[in-house]
Structures are given as C-alpha cells and as structure tokens.
Amino acid sequence: MSLFVITYVVFWLAVALYVIRLGSQQRRLQDRLLALQSQLQMPER
Amino acid sequence: MTTTHKLCLGGIVITMATTCLAYMGASSSWQFYMTVDEFLNQAPTSRDYRVRLSGKVGHDSLRIATDRTSASFTLVGAKSHLRVECRGPLPDNLTEGLDVVVEGHGKNSGLFQGDKVLTRCASKYDASNL
C-alpha cells in the first residue's frame, strides 16, 4: 500500500477515535441527565 | 505534595524541557543552512565546523555506492561549487540537478565531508505526465 494511503487511513482513524470519544462523553451526559430527572421526580421525604 | 501538584510540576517540566530542547535545536538552526558561496567566502582554515550547506547537485557529478551508504557529488552554488563526500543514509530521490541540503564538516582540503543529505521540494508542484 502506498505511503500516502497509509497516512490517510491513520489520519482518519485518529479523527474517528476523537469522534467516538465525543460520542461516549455525550452518552455519559445523557445518563447523568436521566439520573437527575428520576431523582427530581421522587417525592420529597 | 498532592497528585495535583505533582501533575502540575510534571506539566511545567515537560513544557520547559521541550522549550529548552527546541531552543537548543533551533539556536543553530535559525540559519538552517548556508549557501555554498557563503561557506566558500570564509577562510579555508575556518571551515572545519559542523554546518548545513545548500546547493544543487551538479550534472554528471553524482556517484552513488551500490549499497547506497555513500555518495559523492559537486554541490553547486550561484557562483562557486564544492566537492562533497557523504557517508550515511541517502534519500531515495537523490538525483542530479536537485536542490539539496548537506549536513557535515568542512575540510581544509576543500572537500566537504557530509553525513546527512536532505533533498528539497521543488518551488512549483507540476503534474506528472504519467
């Protein structure tokens, strides 16, 4: 495989890793939001 | 000392070390190279120091060893030229007429003993006919 193709592949892999990381952070935020919602829906003791 | 302090210290040390390394590397590199003419304008006795020289590989002058571990050629400047012998890794695209930068020592004999050759990009990117 040509050197420039390998460079392009590694380049996009690195970008994809960052996008995946953003996705997992997004999911974590959504989990926190759901937890907060269910906490707020609880009757006060 | 807390983990935060240690990490902060680490960060500062990394920055300082990189800055020092960059400075040390760059202090001799702000003039990354000399031209052949500038180098030859110096007295022959004061040429024995490590320097990078820029010029063109002269036509009909390039001899490359079969195992590609050494080469000799004439480095051509605007007005003058210099014989170069280079031992060390050679770039794959080393050819005659190409702009190169040679790193090495000047010799009193008028020969330049190089150990690294860098080929320079063309100032215009032309499309290949292939």
Place this chain on the structure above:
Amino acid sequence: MQRSDLKIVSARWLTWLVTGLLVAALGMAMRVAPMEQSMGQVQRILYIHVSVAWLGLMGFAVMGVCAMLYLLHRNMAWNRWSQAANEVGWLCSSLTLFTGSIWAHAAWGTWWTWDPRLTTSLLLWALYSSCLILRGSIQESHRSARITSSLALLGLIDLPLVIMATRWFRGIHPTSPEMEPVMHFTLLLNVIGFTLFFSLLFLRRLRQLQTDNLLRKLELEALVNHPYPPLSAAGG
C-alpha cells in the same frame, strides 16, 4: 451563543453539507488531483497536512483569545470555549506533525529536522499538550482556568513565529509553492471541508462542556433538595 450553537450543531443539513464536502475533498485529493512530478503520490499528503496545520493555528488563536477574555472577565464560559479549542486544536496540531513527518521522510529523506517552521510547530504542540495536562490535573476550576489561560496567552507569542518562520528564517520547509490549478482547487476544497468539520466538532464539544456545567449545578441543587437519591440513579 449557547442557544444559537445548539441550533447550528443539530442542523442536519449542515452535517450533510460537511459530509458531502469531505467526500468530495477526499475524492479530489486521492483521485482527481494529478500526481506531482518530483515527489509522486506522497505529495497528496499536502491536502490534509495544510488543512490541519491551518486549523491547529486557528485553534490556538481561539484558545488564546478566549483565555485572554477569561482572564479579563473571570467568566468560566470563556474557559469552556478555550477548553474546546484546546482539545480540537491539539488533535489538529498532532495530525500536522504526523502527516508532516511522513511527507518529510518521502520528500526530504528525514523524519525530522530542526527547521524553524518544524521547531516552532513542535513548540505549539507542546503548549497545547501542557494546557491539556494542566486542565486535567487541577481540580479547582477557577485555579485551573487561571493557570491554563496564562500559559495559553504566553503561547500566543509562538503563533506569529510558526506562521512567519518560512519568511523570517532560512529553512527547508517550502513557502507557499506554486501549483497546478487543479491542485490549488483541491487544496481549497480540503481546507474548507476540514474547517467546517472541525468547527462542528468544536461546537459539539463546547455544547458538551456547557451541558456538563449546567448538570453540575442541577446535581448540586438536587442533592440539597433531595438528599437521598434512588439507588438506580446514584451510579450515573
């Protein structure tokens, strides 16, 4: 900005536009643009190298300006902008060094040399990395923002050096070489495509940081008003 950027990030048409632009840019770079005469196929690295190099510089400019605004107003919103620019800019700066190194090996015959442009770019990457490390290591938010902003502001000095290195100092790195019109168009398309793409990533990250900040406040409020959360929600 909080509301408007939300709209921009969630605009589906923009995502499709950026995807289309990137696919076109990739196709142009790999197929349509002609092969360069002296360097061959490896010269095609130019299209991604220049794009991320420009974005690395722009990222640092955004980070530096936001850091300055934070230091002036002590408003954490600016620090979130600075952090988002820090992360995306670091990625671009790292990719610049990576693609540049491979291209240098093919074009110059070396992976690295202490050329002024290369040296100042490495320093820029080190500054980006230091800011990231500092952000991650200091717990107290204003203290972290203060120290990181000061370093980012100091690092702004390096920016003109990187940009002007090939003009101010003698080096091996080329200074805007002439090229065929097709190559020029491909480069422009890549720069526009990547600028939009990384801007979207930046806005997405900024939105996450803003949401995180809001959630922290709400979680604290909820803890005060509802001190006993249900077990199922406590893990999040």
